[in-house]
Amino acid sequence: MHELSLAQALIDEVLRLSAEHGAKKVLRVDVMIGAFSGVVQDSFRFCFETLASACESTVDTALMIETPPVSYLCIGCGHAFKADKDMRVVICPSCHGGELFPQGGDELLLVRIEME
Amino acid sequence: MCEECGCANRKILHVNKAVLAANDAMAGLNRKRIEAMGAVAINLMSSPGSGKTTLLEKTIDLVGDSLKIGVIEGDIETDRDAARIRARGIPAVQLTTGGACHLDAPLVHRGLYELEVQTPCGLDIIFIENVGNLVCPASFSLGEHKRVVLLSVPEGSDKPAKYPRAFMGSQVFVITKTDLMPYFDFSLAEAEKEALRLNPRLNILCLSSVNGDGMDGWIDYLNKLVNSPARTRARVVA
Ligand SMILES: Nc1nc2c(ncn2[C@@H]2O[C@H](COP(=O)(O)OP(=O)(O)OP(=O)(O)O)[C@@H](O)[C@H]2O)c(=O)[nH]1
Ligand SMILES: [Mg+2]
Ligand SMILES: [Zn+2]
Secondary structure (H helix, E strand, O other): OOHHHHHHHHHHHHHHHHHHOOOOOEEEEEEEEOOOOOOOHHHHHHHHHHHHOOOHHHOOOEEEEEOOOOEEEEOOOOOEEEOOOOOOOOOOOOOOOOOEEEEOOOOEEEEEEEEO | OOOOOOHHHOEEEEEEEEOOHHHHHHHHHHHHHHHHOOOEEEEEEOOOOOOHHHHHHHHHHHHOOOOOEEEEEEEOOOOHHHHHHHOOOOOEEEEEOOOOOOOOHHHHHHHHHHHHHHOOOOOOEEEEEOOOOOOHHHHOOOOOOEEEEEEEHHHOOOHHHHOHHHHHOOOEEEEEOHHHHHHOOOOHHHHHHHHHHHOOOOEEEEOOOOOOOOHHHHHHHHHHHHOOHHHHHHHHHO
């Protein structure tokens, strides 16, 4: 359940930034959570909403979660490509080699805040 | 400008910053502190009972006085692991998270301070034994130089595929309890293949803290790490 610590870190930063900009309400928070970040999105959302509801400026905040596609680099032929739906690619589409280096996928970013 | 809905008052901030930026900043400070102590730090991660503390005990016995070791133990409750290390005459600090499933950089910061007080002459290696958990610790940088993930033979060779993050973020993968290979269906080939698929640069070692098989490879790795040119430079600067 490290999702609670992560959600707490996110809320802390959102509150800090909204106070800094003199906002009364946080309308929307966008985060990017990679497929290999080890974060359970439902659990993260639940923790965020629980913490957000305890604070006047974040009671109604909408949390938007984006999961970017993972990129792979083929060690055999050097082909770089993005996985679309399935994040776990096992074979290089170019040379059919199986030695693929995942690039990224571990993102855990606060992307954008909308406030008023 | 729209008066009715108040959208003129809306402000959009493009932040693009790690959610754990505060933790990462503290990890950076920890790293400086570790280097000022003359040490390299290793973050040990695994599920509960994979053999982290036992490997440390065995390592301490084997290196003797040749390396100055210090240990930071992370557990949810009790100081049993730190007591096991202290029983061997090695400085150890116990951090209890009081429920949290992982260590974070601020907690380790306190641990480093305590360890520093106990070791005025500096250290070569600081082992940070994380809370037993194969998932959560992987998200938190502590300021370590290397991450080592352990997996014991009884847990099964499918674990790298099922718990990718810990293997993707580590430099070394230690397969422990190899003395139990005859009694379990653990496939070394599967564990290695899956781990390398996630992280082709992973350095894989197999060992048993009970019968000592493979310990030479581990000790060799530690000696190389301590004597690496980058570290020697860091020491001169520090
Ligand atoms: N057969 C065998 N048993 C081992 C080996 N290493 C550790 N054990 C046993 O595994 C059990 C757990 O070992 P620990 O070293 O306490 O495991 P740990 O990873 O530190 O556990 P936590 O700190 O609770 O997460 C103990 O009973 C050890 O004696 C090994 O190489 N072979
Ligand atoms: Mg232990
Ligand atoms: Zn290829």
